[in-house]
Amino acid sequence: MNGEELKIKLAELLPDITIEEGGEWLNVLIAPSSWLSFSNQLRNTQGLDLDYLFCLTCVDWKTHLTMVYHLTSTIHRHSIVIKSNLDRNKPEIETVSHTWRTAEFHEREVYELFGVNFLNHPDLRLLILPDGWEGKNPMRKDYEDPINIIKL
Amino acid sequence: MYRQTEIISDLSKTPPSEGLEGADMIINIGPQHPATHGVLHLVITLNGETIKKVEPHLGYIHRSIEKMCESLSYRQFIYATSRMDYLSSHINNHGCALCVEKGLQIEIPARAQVIRVLMDELTRIASHTLWWGAMAMDVGALTPFFLAFREREMINDIMEETCGARLTMNYMVPGGVMFDLHPNFQKKVKEFITHFKNKIDEYDELVTDNVIFRNRTENVGVISKEDAISYGMSGPSARASGVQCDIRKLYPYEIYNQLQFEEIIETGCDSFARYLVRMKEMRQSLSIVEQLIDNIPDGEFQAKTKAVLKLPKGEFYSRVETARGEFGVYIVSEGGTTPYRIKFRSPGFSNLSSLDHIARGSKIGDLVAIMGTLDFVIPDIDR
Numbered sequence: 001m002n003g004e005e006l007k008i009k010l011a012e013l014l015p016d017i018t019i020e021e022g023g024e025w026l027n028v029l030i031a032p033s034s035w036l037s038f039s040n041q042l043r044n045t046q047g048l049d050l051d052y053l054f055c056l057t058c059v060d061w062k063t064h065l066t067m068v069y070h071l072t073s074t075i076h077r078h079s080i081v082i083k084s085n086l087d088r089n090k091p092e093i094e095t096v097s098h099t100w101r102t103a104e105f106h107e108r109e110v111y112e113l114f115g116v117n118f119l120n121h122p123d124l125r126l127l128i129l130p131d132g133w134e135g136k137n138p139m140r141k142d143y144e145d146p147i148n149i150i151k152l
Numbered sequence: 153m154y155r156q157t158e159i160i161s162d163l164s165k166t167p168p169s170e171g172l173e174g175a176d177m178i179i180n181i182g183p184q185h186p187a188t189h190g191v192l193h194l195v196i197t198l199n200g201e202t203i204k205k206v207e208p209h210l211g212y213i214h215r216s217i218e219k220m221c222e223s224l225s226y227r228q229f230i231y232a233t234s235r236m237d238y239l240s241s242h243i244n245n246h247g248c249a250l251c252v253e254k255g256l257q258i259e260i261p262a263r264a265q266v267i268r269v270l271m272d273e274l275t276r277i278a279s280h281t282l283w284w285g286a287m288a289m290d291v292g293a294l295t296p297f298f299l300a301f302r303e304r305e306m307i308n309d310i311m312e313e314t315c316g317a318r319l320t321m322n323y324m325v326p327g328g329v330m331f332d333l334h335p336n337f338q339k340k341v342k343e344f345i346t347h348f349k350n351k352i353d354e355y356d357e358l359v360t361d362n363v364i365f366r367n368r369t370e371n372v373g374v375i376s377k378e379d380a381i382s383y384g385m386s387g388p389s390a391r392a393s394g395v396q397c398d399i400r401k402l403y404p405y406e407i408y409n410q411l412q413f414e415e416i417i418e419t420g421c422d423s424f425a426r427y428l429v430r431m432k433e434m435r436q437s438l439s440i441v442e443q444l445i446d447n448i449p450d451g452e453f454q455a456k457t458k459a460v461l462k463l464p465k466g467e468f469y470s471r472v473e474t475a476r477g478e479f480g481v482y483i484v485s486e487g488g489t490t491p492y493r494i495k496f497r498s499p500g501f502s503n504l505s506s507l508d509h510i511a512r513g514s515k516i517g518d519l520v521a522i523m524g525t526l527d528f529v530i531p532d533i534d535r
Contacts, residue, residue, distance in 0.1 A: 023467055051381050054502075055469075055480055057495040068482075070469070070497075074381055074395065077402065102384030105505035128211035128534065139219055 006078060009048060013041050025070075026080045032067075035084060036094035042071065042082075043099045049073045050080065053100035056107065058114040060141045065091050065114060086116060095121040113139035176204060179516075183212045187290050187520045190530030194519075201515045206508045214534040221494040226252050226326065226461040229491065234320035236498060237532035239279040242271045243474040245324035250405060251470035251481040252326040255463035261452040264328030265406045270444050271311075271323065272472075273437040274341070277348070278307040279475035280434045287427070287524035288359050291368045296359055303351055310340050326461060328454035341445050345438060352434060360431065369423040373510045373522035376421060383506035386499050387477020388433060389526050392418045392425035399473035413440050426525035462489055476500055476527055500532040 006026055007019055014034060020027040030038055042050045055070035065086045072079040086093060095118040097104035107118045108127040115137035118124055126133055136143050177198045183191040191212035197205040217236060221229040230248045234241035246268055253260060285300025308318045313334040315323040323330050359365050375385075380393040390397050398415040400408045416432040418425040463485040471480040477499030484493040503526055510526075511519055 024469060053384055054386075054478065055482060055495065055497040057482065059484055059493045068495075070480075070482075074397070100384065101379070101382045101509070102502050102505045105501065109501075127209075128214045130211065138216065 002078075006048075006080065009045075010080075013045065014038055023081070027083060028080060029083050029085070032084050032086055032093045035082075035096070038082075039094075039096045039099050042080075047076075049075045051075070051100075053096070053102055053106075056103055056110065058110045058116060058139075060088075060114065060139065062088075062141055064088050065116060067093055067110075067116065069096070091116040092119055093117075094119050097121060113137055115140070175199075181519075183209075187523060188530070189286060189528060192528065192530050192533070196516065196519070198516060201517070203511050203514055203516060203519065206511045206519070208504055208507060210534050212534070213531050217535050218494050218496060221491060223490060225489050226463060226491070229494065230325065231320075231322050233496070234322055235531060236496065236535055237474055237476060237479070237500070237529050238319055239282060239529055240275050240474040240476065241319065241321045242275040242323060243472055244479060245322060246272060247470055247472040247474075247479045247481050249324045249326050250472065251468050251483050252461065252463065254470055255466070255468045255483065255485065256326065256457070256461060258327050258455050258457060260328050260455050262407075262449045263451045264453050264455070266444055266448050267329050267333060267453065268324060269406050269408065269411070270341075270441060270448075271321075271329075273440045274307050274310065276437045276475045277434050277441075278304050280430050280437075281307075283430060283475075283527050284355060284359070287527075288365070290520045290524040291365060293359065293362075293365065296355070299351070299355070299358075303348055306340075306344050306347065310337065310344065313337065313340070325454070327457040328452070330454075332453045333448070338445055338448070341441065345442055345445070348438060352431075352438070356431065360427075366424065368518075368521050369427060369525065370420075371422050372514060372518045373423045373426075373525065374421050375506060375510050379509060380421075380506070383509065384502035385477070385506055386502065387473070387475070387527075388416075388429040389426055389477065389503050391416060392429045392525075393421045394419045397478065399471050399478055403471065405470075405472060411440055411443060413437075423521050423525040426527075430527070460489055462487065463491070471497070474499060476529065476532065477503065496535055498532045498535060500528050500530075501535075504528060504533050 010017065010028060018029040042048055050071040050073050052072045052074050053069060054072055057068050059066045059068060065088055067084045067086060069082040071082065084093060093116065095107055097107060107121055108124065110116050111118060111124055112126045112129045179196045179198055181194040181196060182188040183193040193209040193212065195207040195209060196203060217232050220232055230245050233244040233248050237244050281300045281304045285297040288296035311321060312318050314337055315321045375393055377394045380390045380395050386397050394417055396417060401415045413436045416429045416436065418429050465485055465487040468483045469480060471478055479499055480497030482495040483491050486492040511522055
């Protein structure tokens with residue numbers, strides 16, 4: 001499916017999304033509350049079949065956090081990027097680890113490094129950081145560690 | 153067929169078995185264990201000899217390269233990426249250089265493109281030979297390890313002459329490559345090709361048709377195509393389950409679309425299929441090197457770039473096929489000289505997420521064969 005067809009299809013599925021163009025792929029901005037049902041639709045709708053989550057990450061914009069999901073279809077070979085803005089003080093979004101199983105690991109990484117709380121995640125624990133880690137999340141922009149981080 | 157793995161988050165909640173006979177046992181493998189090839193820590197729950205759950209614990213070599221890169225310039229950050237997947241450092245550098253070039257819209261000279269592909273494929277052979285030796289050693293054959301290092305040493309010598317390094321190459325820079333090829337390069341690579349062509353047949357004779365090896369790997373660690381896709385697997389491990397995922401074919405970069413090579417796909421889905429894919433890939437890489445070694449065009453090896461690189465505001469994503477799978481670089485730029493955020497999509501991290509699913513229900517002795525064929529490089533997983 002090319003960009004135009006994808007846009008029409010996505011607008012049909014969920015009317016209140018914002019679609020940005022310009023980058024390499026279609027950027028879709030959604031509200032965190034609608035993510036769970038939308039992710040299932042993306043995965044299972046015939047013609048979309050976005051079954052491969054190849055990158056899941058988060059960006060700290062100082063005013064808010066943005067979750068970024070890169071999806072592609074192994075059948076039709078089209079890719080889209082899903083973004084969702086979260087409140088920086090209480091970041092919460094539904095997990096997609098039941099839709100794309102690899103997300104279980106990626107979400108654990110984002111959870112510890114950015115402090116995003118994934119609702120209904122089956123096993124939300126620290127993955128990379130040592131057990132008993134307390135304090136702020138190291139990948140946030142305001143994280144300070146005078147001992148372990150050497151400022152360049 | 154999609155197999156649902158039940159997620160056991162807290163083992164203390166599962167009912168204890170009666171008596172000692174059926175009781176669960178928890179075993180730690182690693183962080184210092186020869187079969188994990190690095191500092192990976194696995195907590196394994198066993199019932200007798202059967203694996204009930206594998207829980208990877210990461211972070212023993214986590215250096216937070218992503219955070220580090222936020223304060224490095226677009227020329228500097230590439231050097232940090234050699235330290236991730238140290239067995240395919242050329243290809244890591246390549247992915248980062250491609251992403252910066254995409255942002256700056258630099259056209260790189262034909263000579264540089266050929267050199268890059270040559271180096272990538274030599275790296276792939278070196279990485280796969282090391283994997284072959286280490287994997288055979290994991291399942292109990294010691295000799296292949298020494299044979300594999302003999303061939304890998306030849307490639308390392310070739311790299312050393314041109315790049316000045318044997319492991320962390322730092323050879324690909326935005327705009328091309330850092331230096332021109334060493335005068336001995338073509339001669340040495342040709343020597344290597346004739347040498348390796350015989351040796352790879354020897355590899356097959358020694359290990360591939362070995363009855364003990366086959367018994368250890370066939371029907372061990374099966375993962376279906378649907379599951380492999382759902383777990384985000386890539387590279388040879390996914391191609392052994394029938395997933396078409398070679399970035400060189402699907403999203404060709406440099407001159408890969410002009411080259412003659414096959415994407416190796418097996419449908420065995422087990423450890424032996426993963427083994428076969430890598431063995432066949434070595435032959436394909438060798439054929440690519442053969443096609444290019446006499447056809448290196450003359451000209452510049454580096455495009456002219458500014459001393460200080462500034463990426464325009466926006467987001468850039470590029471991907472390359474490393475020896476382990478799809479390596480992605482995601483740069484978020486604010487228009488400055490340093491990236492605002494960098495994410496490295498490392499193939500090992502996604503492949504590791506499937507380990508629990510693959511290993512459940514198999515015997516503990518098979519775990520080594522499963523991990524060996526998934527080909528983990530721990531710094532690549534931890535970043």
